[in-house]
Ligand SMILES: Nc1nc2c(ncn2[C@@H]2O[C@H](COP(=O)(O)OP(=O)(O)OP(=O)(O)O)[C@@H](O)[C@H]2O)c(=O)[nH]1
């Protein structure tokens with residue numbers, strides 16, 4: 001059912017290939033350096049140097065305004081992306097929190113229904129409602145609108161990320177992007193590369209999905225769009241060998257973040273999970289000082305299936321974060337809350353469109369406001 005055309009080749013190679021041999025696998029690896037055509041991230045840094053000039057000229061308001069515009073743009077895109085989910089639950093939420101509403105059993109039932117409709121999931125919804133009931137009781141709240149604020153604050157609190165969630169963006173790091181077929185891994189690698197590069201980081205991406213030539217071509221296209229270096233290999237090459245080469249090249253070029261795109265795989269395909277472990281071992285061994293992130297990409301439109309995938313991958317891989325894509329294409333964006341609340345693995349980014357600008361850091365406050373307000 002999954003298009004692993006070169007599966008046999010890889011399986012055989014994997015048996016033959018000892019980790020120490022991986023240096024010999026480099027012959028087919030290709031490197032495309034986009035830096036020769038355009039200035040690299042460090043060379044574009046003058047923007048940062050320009051900041052004092054703006055201050056000197058007394059234009060600090062301009063900086064504030066730009067930040068404001070950026071923030072507004074971010075929120076507008078998020079809100080636009082979550083339109084289907086918001087429309088799906090809006091009526092129920094409005095009815096539940098109508099100012100004339102009594103806070104009684106029926107109120108909680110309506111609320112529960114709205115959350116389940118948005119795919120927040122039964123377990124997470126029950127937890128949310130229980131906590132809300134407790135707070136309402138403790139604080140003697142009788143006003144439904146006050147209750148809404150309490151609910152949103154409680155979800156925001158539950159979804160908020162640790163302070164160090166994005167540390168990898170500012171230090172030397174290697175990010176492995178994994179997940180089942182078609183969830184948006186390659187697209188996400190391209191978007192993430194763009195975001196980091198935009199923040200002045202030196203980024204390299206690696207096409208460790210060697211099963212299909214088209215997969216490499218797709219990533220090469222993203223490398224061009226994001227204007228970052230890419231390491232790729234011929235179809236059928238050992239993915240771990242490509243990763244090995246990419247790590248050497250990243251070290252040599254003093255790359256800040258190396259992002260690895262991998263082939264779609266099911267958690268129960270033993271050989272493919274072994275391959276993933278091997279990539280991990282190679283990165284750990286060859287780049288021990290790099291901060292590591294293993295992100296699982298989940299397709300938000302698959303609802304509860306995404307939750308199942310995350311749970312199963314978490315059993316076999318050391319996941320450090322979740323990326324949920326295609327939230328613009330679903331009426332069930334509440335799945336983000338369900339996944340985070342059940343797995344306790346942070347949702348770090350969300351995809352709200354197919355464009356290069358459409359990957360956002362997960363901001364619990366903005367997300368909950370965009371969904372419920
Ligand atoms: N609407 C929307 N589409 C997305 C988003 N992210 C990815 N896609 C689309 O999803 C489809 C699959 O994306 P890919 O990046 O190729 O997925 P993949 O996980 O790399 O797929 P395989 O390599 O085949 O496993 C493409 O058509 C993307 O444009 C998103 O946030 N929103």
Ligand SMILES: [Mg+2]
Nearest residue numbers: 185186209215
């Ligand atoms: Mg792909």
